[in-house]
Amino acid sequence: DVQLVESGGGLVQPGGSLRLSCAASGFTFSNYAMHWVRQAPGKGLEYVSAISSNGGSTYYANSVKGRFTISRDNSKNTLYLQMGSLRAEDTAVYYCARGGEDDILTGPDYWGQGILVTVSS
Amino acid sequence: NFMLTQPHSVSESPGKTVTISCTRSSGSIASNYVQWYQQRPGSSPTTVIYEDNQRPSGVPDRFSGSIDSSSNSASLTISGLKTEDEADYYCQSYDSSNHSWVFGGGTKLTVL
DSSP: OOOEEEEEEEOOOOOOOOEEEEEEESSOOOGEEEEEEEEEEOOOOOEEEETTTHHHEEEEEEETTTTTEEEEOOOOOHHHHHHHEGGGGOOEEEEEEEETBBBBTTTOOOOOOEEEEEEOO | OOOEEEOOOEEEETTTOOEEEEEEEEOOOOOEEEEEEEEOOSSSEEEEEBBBBBBBSSSOEEEEEEEETTEEEEEEOOOOOGGOOOOEEEEEEEEEETTTTEEEEEEEEEEE
């Protein structure tokens, strides 16, 4: 079974940094694009970032561009999201999600359980 | 850039059929595939429809998806409603103009 397990969330002060990780199992990680999607409390889903299967292409929502960096380690089956210059409006549950097989255009299919990031002083 | 607009909420009785719309603001709805996700309270999203009208294994055939170019919209139809279908539903599509994955605002389905 496909499993995606996020970690690294928590409380951080405005302007601070945090790195999220997503451990993948149950599929050939290196074949799939991956996504980060977030959901602010009581709000809808918001695309954050995506990365191609080999890590060669990365994409960001305008709201996080220049502050967040997506990366992956295919040898460790792990996806990362380095978040910097955090703002209160970045407070959300962050989901790791699997994209298409060798296809960056395809939307997410499997989702992790999500990890809460709270930005507050 | 485009937006996907969904009704904020819909309600229907058990056993009935409900359709949730997702209207694309600009560009053709047929340009890129539409996905639909179900999110029950306190849970992660799960895929109920991918590539406009395909059902993942394990999703009952009560769920179906379609697109309508005349209204530039996609639709999720759930027939034979069950109380367990009560959830938030989100549509999603890819915006090739700026390499982003656009989500609709979500529709809260109440089955009462």
